[in-house]
Amino acid sequence: MAAYRPGVLIGNWKEDASLEEDRLRDFMHKRERGELLIQKINKLQDNLFKKIRLSVSKDGFVHYGDTVMLLNPESKPSVENCPGLCGRLTLAINLDELSVHSAESLQAPHGVSAVESADPVGRNTFCILSVNGGTVGEPIRFGQNFRLGTTGGFSDQMLYLASDHKSFIRFAKKSYLQQVFLTAELSYLTCWQATFLDPQLRLEYEGYPVPANSKMIITHCHTNRSLAVPRNFWTWSYFGKEYEVICHTYLDSHKAEEDKNYWVIVTGNPSDEDGTMIDRPTPQPGGIRKNEFSEET
Template sequence: MILQTAVGKNIYTKGVKIGNYVEDRKLEESKIDEFLEKKDKGDLSTLRTHEIIVHSRQKATLSCIKEDEYLRFGDMVLLQSFTTHGVLSSDFGDEISVDEKQRTFAVTTSSTLTPQLRNVFVIERPNEEDLMPDDLLNDVLHYGQNFCLRAHPNYTTTPYYLSSVIVTPQLSSRFSRQQLVFLTDVKSYHCCWRLLHKDPLMRDETDGEPVKAENPDGSQTRYIVTHSHSGIHLAADNILYANIFGNEKEVFCKRDLDHHRAETEKNHWGFIVRRKGE
């Protein structure tokens, strides 16, 4: 006897094989067969994808900003786009090819603002050869100073850094065809970034000044994040980028200027930190 059910739901008495039940049973059996075949061949990409998703979504903790509200080397932060309103996120399920000397993976902006292993980055000093004479005077980050963004230390055993290379006909961002941004396991000058004031008229005045995470009114400070090697700015746009986490938004490097020759919101970024008591 078949129990009466709503459309699309399959509830049957034990041992009865009829109608949709037979089709559903065969479908499940085919899935199991496919799983066993992949297991025998050592190709469990579905399980691997699930493992990446679960690990990537583990909760992480942001650094608590100090009373002076300055950003510091060693701070764990979120980097938020003012265009997509998402935060920079790693995608270790999407390996991309840059060159044979490094392993590289995609980055996007994700709408998930909860701190997780995949979206929390550490502000880190660059290699010694990429330091300026005054860089080691204190641990405060300054406008115009080179820094690196490292993926959360608990995310991967090998350190990975946000990087970029100059666009070529063979190497560019997937959809916008702009300068590619990615994570790499090779720390070099290509992993160096600098913060600039969002107002071009204020850049000379603020160069070398300490960077605050928030404005005096408590609002998020906007920055231009520029790639030190190429001089091109980090950007994000509402271009759908489908990956194992869903539909996210593309990240790339581009100077996106308005008619006043000032950067648009596609180049505006802000750091999210934890305040005392949060």
């Protein structure tokens, strides 16, 4: 009689072997169709980090149909104003662990955040859209409604930047102020306006084209509150530390908006396909650019 060895089949070995074969076949089938979780995550990340070419403004203004970035410029180096970060931030799609693992595309409603990266990718680029049927290529004007739609690297999907009044169940998680989010529904909640930076000149500039790459205030039409990055409220997302974006008007002692409410609509650099106008060197007197200086001069 043969002695017992570990290789001897005991128990429900036939059923276990069949189950293992079924799991393997199911794995192979899902891999062929791209339905594995790791494949979905990789596809989502590839779309969100896909390089996007920003629209180039030939006349210096922002137009309907332009692909742009929304940049909150560098804040004053003050502990009171920016205890978290004083560098520039861009508006971006926020992803938590749950949203990344749940689907291979963006689901509404979705969060937004401010990130330190200023490179134009699918995650932090937006398209300027008309509300009242404005023509693509026509400049938007101060006091005129427009929408901001995500590019996200998805050609068949678009979400819209929106906000609504704060309530007991709807508020920003960190500051408890008015929430900003992305939605798939078109409504008055997705309407925004560009406001001239200087309060004393706003009436004079009403109706004028909005200049690109210049500081301005972006106001939510429904609540009349301004888009802002407080910079002292941050959270950990799937991609790391990011800053909360809200709708709240911060006023100084002169009743003018603070730098938390400043925004720049960034367009592409005509001399560099992958560059932006904020990275374009500033010309110096005599036609010399900053990056042309050497130690000898």
